[in-house]
Amino acid sequence: MFDSLQQIQTLEELIIWGGYALLFVIVFSETGLFAGFFLPGDSLLITAGLIAASGELDIVPVMVTLSFGAAMGDSTGYFIGNQLQRNFLSKKETFFFRREHLEKTERFYEKHGSKAVFLARFVPVVRSFTATLAGVVNMPYQVFLFYSVSGSLVWVVTFTSIGYFLASLFPEVVDFVHYIILAGIVLILLNTLRQIRKHTSRTGKKP
Template identity: 40%
Template sequence: MSILEPKQLVESLGFWGGHLAIWTIIFAESGLLVGFFLPGDSLLFAAGFLASQGYLNIFALVIGCFVCAVVGDNVGYATGKRFGHKLFSREDSLFFHKNHIVKAQKFYEKHGTKTIVLARFLPVVRTFAPIVAGIGRMDYATFFRFNLIGGLVWTVGLSLLGFVLGKSIPDVDKYLLPITLVIVVISVVPSVLHLLKERKK
């Protein structure tokens, strides 16, 4: 079995297992410090594309991803509020670098509350933006409002983009494997390069 063959992969995970795997990744990238390297953007697009071919349920996909993204950001906010500046004294490791928080903080200082929406489309920053909001004690009601907006635009927008594209290409199932391979490469390579770059520092 090829792990790149969408039908076989979904069957091996089980129909809902595929959804659960995607939801877990979206939550981890949004709310866990170690999730910054996960490919949320391309994953949402690819999932929407696969849903257009019947491998996933688009409604369950979108709703689940939206909920996981919002809950994940709330976890990040709580982490920042609870541990605050202690995070800056934490030692760097393969999956954590203080400069990630610094970058997110600079972005936050420039864009204010809009950061919670804009950061959704910026790898690494989207993981640490809610943490910085928590450290800065952003009003929770304001944070939650922008969190809902950002989560909705990000998850629904990218998933539906992949879904519509998949529906608009004639006989797309013939090219599903190479398209999936390209998406996997685009998703994984930048993350690997980023980790290697950080490890050399």
């Protein structure tokens, strides 16, 4: 297994290696484990659509797996926030939990209300904390679940379809799309390094 992992060089190869289980884990972690600020997110969905168009995966199971993972991640985040309540807002900063990300999510939530759960699906980083914040403020779970499931479905179907139909209708531009995805991943990695540096500098300061 480790030998095959060492041979993986692209996100596409990683998805093919991990299959549906990996797709579920990544999307679930983005909201359920607050890891959205460095996971591929939108790029993952587009790449999954590209792979499905090539026949390596089936597009319907891809969409179902990703939608289920996104909704399950949301519900996990919601119940974490609901259990921790206001203690969550005073949580000590860690690599995964950033105060600035929570504050950004709070502003987004105040602006859009309950619809924020749906809209946040399309906003990187914000989508990692909106579900938890909904739990903190005790949004009725039935309302939350409606916006969460509908947002997950629209988000997944939209981005996987972009990859799928682009590869199906214009196969000659697939390589160009891969460069765009690669650029997105590089930006994510650079942002992650910036966050690590910032966190290191803060924790290294003397009280």
